[in-house]
Amino acid sequence: MLELKHIQKTYQGSAGKTEALRDATLRVKDGEFMAIMGKSGCGKSTLLNIIGCMDRYDGGEYRIDGSDTKDLKRKEQAVLRREKFGFVFQSFHLLPEYDVFHNVALPLKYKKIPKKKYRDIVLPLLEELGIAHLEKRMPGELSGGEQQRTAIARSLVNDPGVLLADEPTGNLDSENGETVIELLTTLQKRLCKTLILVTHDIKIASYADRIVEIRDGRVL
Amino acid sequence: MSVQHIFLALLTESDLHGYDLKQRYDQLMLHETELNFGQVYSTLLRLKRDGLIVLNKPDEEDDKKTYAITERGRQELQNWLLSPGKGSLVMCDSFSYKLAAMQILDTSMFLRIVKEYRKQMMEEMRRLTQKKLGTPKGQTGALLLLDRSILKLEADIVWTGKCLEQLEKEEAENA
Ligand SMILES: Nc1ncnc2c1ncn2[C@@H]1O[C@H](COP(=O)(O)OP(=O)(O)OP(=O)(O)O)[C@@H](O)[C@H]1O
Numbered sequence: 001m002l003e004l005k006h007i008q009k010t011y012q013g014s015a016g017k018t019e020a021l022r023d024a025t026l027r028v029k030d031g032e033f034m035a036i037m038g039k040s041g042c043g044k045s046t047l048l049n050i051i052g053c054m055d056r057y058d059g060g061e062y063r064i065d066g067s068d069t070k071d072l073k074r075k076e077q078a079v080l081r082r083e084k085f086g087f088v089f090q091s092f093h094l095l096p097e098y099d100v101f102h103n104v105a106l107p108l109k110y111k112k113i114p115k116k117k118y119r120d121i122v123l124p125l126l127e128e129l130g131i132a133h134l135e136k137r138m139p140g141e142l143s144g145g146e147q148q149r150t151a152i153a154r155s156l157v158n159d160p161g162v163l164l165a166d167e168p169t170g171n172l173d174s175e176n177g178e179t180v181i182e183l184l185t186t187l188q189k190r191l192c193k194t195l196i197l198v199t200h201d202i203k204i205a206s207y208a209d210r211i212v213e214i215r216d217g218r219v220l
Numbered sequence: 221m222s223v224q225h226i227f228l229a230l231l232t233e234s235d236l237h238g239y240d241l242k243q244r245y246d247q248l249m250l251h252e253t254e255l256n257f258g259q260v261y262s263t264l265l266r267l268k269r270d271g272l273i274v275l276n277k278p279d280e281e282d283d284k285k286t287y288a289i290t291e292r293g294r295q296e297l298q299n300w301l302l303s304p305g306k307g308s309l310v311m312c313d314s315f316s317y318k319l320a321a322m323q324i325l326d327t328s329m330f331l332r333i334v335k336e337y338r339k340q341m342m343e344e345m346r347r348l349t350q351k352k353l354g355t356p357k358g359q360t361g362a363l364l365l366l367d368r369s370i371l372k373l374e375a376d377i378v379w380t381g382k383c384l385e386q387l388e389k390e391e392a393e394n395a
């Protein structure tokens with residue numbers, strides 16, 4: 001369970017302060033698929049980054065499974081981030097010098113899993129996402145939809161409890177976008193993952209169990 | 221009213237009881253609107269009065285009443301299907317009437333209603349999307365009907381976003 005209460009975040013930029021989040025209060029249950037909707041600049045990515053322990057907040061309270069995250073040391077934060085969360089981004093973030101298989105296997109390195117075991121973990125995921133036949137391709141040789149499916153496989157390889165997706169269909173045409181959101185929804189349900197997905201597109205948000213809107217840094 | 225015509229369409233397939241007509245109607249409308257038995261009865265009465273259907277003679281083993289479509293009924297169904305429909309194709313839902321009234325009410329009321337509708341429509345869009353996901357791929361007609369409802373909702377949701385932006389700007393300027 002993730003619980004945010006009155007979370008605030010102000011960026012100190014070169015051009016002055018920006019209040020990215022004024023009051024973000026929400027609660028996400030385990031196994032729930034929640035969509036966060038809002039216009040460009042309303043604070044969606046900021047919120048997702050805070051949820052995923054990628055960024056710090058300035059005020060309010062954030063509890064993960066009951067424990068407060070305020071006093072976490074950097075190292076503890078990094079461990080939590082790796083073990084609890086999987087990330088999917090709009091622009092895929094695949095490493096261009098690795099093939100599909102090794103991109104997906106990458107997070108396993110940190111878990112000190114022996115290399116021999118990689119295949120047993122990675123291949124079923126590639127199959128699930130319909131990209132097993134592409135395992136030796138480089139990211140540059142894939143379509144956008146295939147790249148995103150690779151990124152989704154990578155986000156799941158550590159078996160995280162929570163999947164965070166920031167505009168995962170933002171760089172895809174509507175057909176590929178639909179394939180990707182259907183895959184995400186199916187996987188989320190079958191693997192009982194919590195999924196928090198950010199989008200400005202109501203069509204994509206409609207796949208969720210619940211939709212919340214952010215306007216001007218406030219969760220409505 | 222269109223219930224009559226859906227009954228006529230159903231009766232082109234086979235003669236049916238009132239109860240079957242209700243069941244099949246609800247199915248075709250994807251259970252989004254369901255008929256009560258009062259509506260079934262009054263619709264059948266009207267169709268019979270206008271000579272569009274007839275009541276079959278109850279057969280011996282089965283004493284339930286079944287209805288059959290007449291030649292006039294078939295003609296009426298054809299006319300209905302091919303006629304363009306009267307009046308506006310869009311300004312005919314209850315939301316349109318409320319919006320029309322909003323033109324003479326104040327902005328804060330307008331804002332409140334649009335926000336409320338936006339929430340409801342987003343929830344409705346979510347519900348219909350889930351329904352679509354649960355509908356087997358072979359049911360083309362049902363899927364297309366759902367697609368249409370979803371697209372219409374999407375248009376209205378995008379519109380409410382625009383609306384809120386505009387009205388909030390005006391309200392801020394006037395404050
Ligand atoms: N590192 C930063 N430094 C300064 N300001 C920032 C920084 N990151 C984001 N912002 C500002 O904070 C606000 C919220 O940004 P955020 O990236 O969360 O928006 P968003 O809802 O994800 O938008 P988009 O849909 O365009 O991705 C914006 O006004 C943005 O300009």
Ligand SMILES: [Mg+2]
Nearest residue numbers: 044045046166
């Ligand atoms: Mg963003």
